Amino acid sequence: MDAKYKSLKEDFVSNLSGGSVWEMNLVTLVAPASVLLWSVLQSRKRAFTPYTIEACLTDCLLNCGAILFVTTIYSGYPAALNAFLLLPALVTYFSSPVKSEAGKPRPTPIRTGDGNAEKDETGIEKAPEQLPMKPFLTAYRGSMLVVTAVGILAVDFKVFPRRFAKVENWGTSLMDMGVGSFVFSGGLVSARSILREQLSGRKSSLLQRLRASLWHSLPLLVLGAIRLFSVKGLDYAEHVSEYGVHWNFFFTLGLLPPFMALFQSMFDILPSxxxxxxxxxxxxxxxxxxxxxxxxxxxxxxxxxxxxNREGIFSFAGYLAIFLAGLGTGMYVLPRRAPPVPPWLRWLFPFDSVFGRLATWSIFWTILFSASTSYDLGGLEVSRRLANLPYVLWVSAFNTAQLTLFCGIEGSCFRDLHNSKIKDAALERKKAKEATSRVLYAFNRNGLALFLLANLLTGLVNMTLPTLHMGNLQAMGVLVAYMGVMSAVALALDAWNISVKI
Structure with a gap:
């Protein structure tokens, strides 16, 4: 890479203060608004069943295109784009009845290929799972991965506002939130293994947990090493104040599971x-x-x-806190029903529902964040580079609020999704998939593999095109093609029933 262009790009991707929190709220509201419109069209019109080519294109436009547009050409008008999505969703929601196929449980259980109901190894018809598929979680994680994929490449073009790029030392930005959200969602998903262990009644030893977590971390650490050697070998532009000279985000992700295994023992002492x-x-x-x-x-x-590598080493403490916050959220979000609140905490969490618990925690995190940054109380500034306390609270408040929105959308559009009358696991999974965007499901299914692909494609584009010198029209052409490739790969892997485990 040309030295002058490399220096220009390093300065370009660096931002000093980022954007306002309220502006980012409007920008990030586009993802729930898109999912709301998708959910209304599906529950009221059955627009995505069957999943035709037209339905697929509409799905991609709603859940990938809207996010791409709001971070580029609509970045100055996020309220307008939200209105374009919310108005037709609300009109359709209140003017059209729910389709019976989507809204009511079917009396006959789903049959397997030989015409028999799905059964377990004992020959008994499978009951609904205790950790069922929840469309609002898929929508949350899928949207987060789409935003991440868009930001990784779009940041290298001038059509992507500098206020959305990662800040240098202090401030808030869209990409700073994206990094923290990736860690938070990873913690949320990791709660599944702990819940399964609790449901089975078996408790693994610390050594067993460490062995399993290290095995899970090994591919991420290998990817981190590959990224390190490829960046240094190709003389690719990088900003060392982000994580350090040698450290990168894959190393942070890879070290989180072993530390989580260590902290799992403390759960017997602390309430959550x-x-x-x-x-x-x-x-x-x-x-x-x-x-x-x-x-x-x-x-x-x-x-x-x-x-x-001091940034990567010390900021790991903050990312570990974010991971634990996501893990704590997963402990009451992933089960079929949120576990009951202890009597001594009933005054703080009066609602047992998942939606009520999420709403309460989002308010709680927001109050803590406001207190930490208030001039009269904490007086602290958010710093993604440090991953300090305000950053941890900001990320936790944002993600629980996003989850609350997605949960509310699911509850409003697909009210009988986890109906107690449904006794067949296959039927419930089918209903859940019908209530889930195929594109977001595909992104969520192979999230880390697609994250790696996004990094590879970003490197390829930057090595072959002068991204900083491209106009808005050229940049949008490249970005639309890039997201088309990402969506096509995600959908193809899902269609071929391939889950890439990394």
């Missing part, structure tokens, strides 16, 4: 993983405030391996 997340974040923030750690991370010379 969310409380543990707050404790970890507060201890880390105390270290930042009471020592020279903040100055070391931000200004120290890079004289050895440790100081060269």
């Amino acid at each position: 993983y969310s409380v543990l997340a707050i404790l970890v974040a507060c201890v880390y923030q105390s270290a930042l405030d009471s020592t020279e750690l903040t100055a070391f991370i931000l200004t120290a010379p890079r004289t050895d391996l440790f100081s060269q």
Whole structure:
């Protein structure tokens, strides 16, 4: 890569203050608005059953195109794009009745290929799972992965506003939220293994948990090493203040599961993983405030391996807190019904439903974030580079609020999805898939593999095209083609029933 162009790109991708939180709320509201319109069309019109070519294109336009547009050509008018999505959704919702095929449980269970109901190994018809597929979780994770895929490449074009790019030291931006949300959603999904262990009645030892987590982390660490050597070998433009000279996001992701396995033992002492997340974040923030750690991370010379990678090493504490917050959320979101609240916490969490619990936690995280950044109380600034306490609280508040919106959309459009009268697991899974965008399901199914593909395609585009010198029309052409390839690969893997485990 030309040295002058490389330097220009490093300066270009660096941002100083980011955008306002309220503007990002409008931008990120596009994902729930798109899912709402999709859900209304499906529940009222059965627009995506059967899944024809026209339905597929509409699905891609709603759940990928809208996110691409709001972060590029509509970045200055997020309210207008939200209105374009919400108005037809609301008109259709209130003017059209629910289709009986989508809204009512069918009396006959779904049959397997030989015409028999799905049965377990004992010959008994399978009951609905205790950890069922929930469309609103798929929509949340799928949308987050689409935003991530868009941002990875779009940031290299001028059509992508600088206020959305990662900040240098202090401030908030769309991509800073994307990084934290990726970690939060990873923690949410990791709760499944803990819940399965609890349901089985077996408790694995610390050694067994560490062995399993290290095996799960190995591919991510290998990917981190591959990225490190490829970036250095190809002289690819990078911003070392993001994670350090050698550290990258794959290393952070790869080290989270082993630390989670260690903290799992503390769950017997503390009431929830969310409380543990707050404790970890507060201890880390105390270290930042009471020592020279903040100055070391931000200004120290890079004289050895440790100081060269200080951002990645110390910010790991903040990302671990975010991961634990996601894990705590998954403990009450993933089960069929949220576990009951202990009597001594009933005053704080009066609702047992998943929606009520999510809404309460989103308010709780928001209050903590507001207190930490208030001039009269905490007076702290958000820093993704440090992954400090306000950053942890900001990410947790945003993601629980997003989950609340997606959960509310599912409950409004598909009210009988987990109806107690449904006794067949296959029937329930079929109903859940009918209530889920095929595109978002495909992105969620192979999330890490598609994240890797997005990084590879981004590198290819940047090595072959002068992205900084391309006009808006050319940039949009490249980005639309890129998202078309990403969507096609995701849908193809899903159609061929391939799950790439990384």
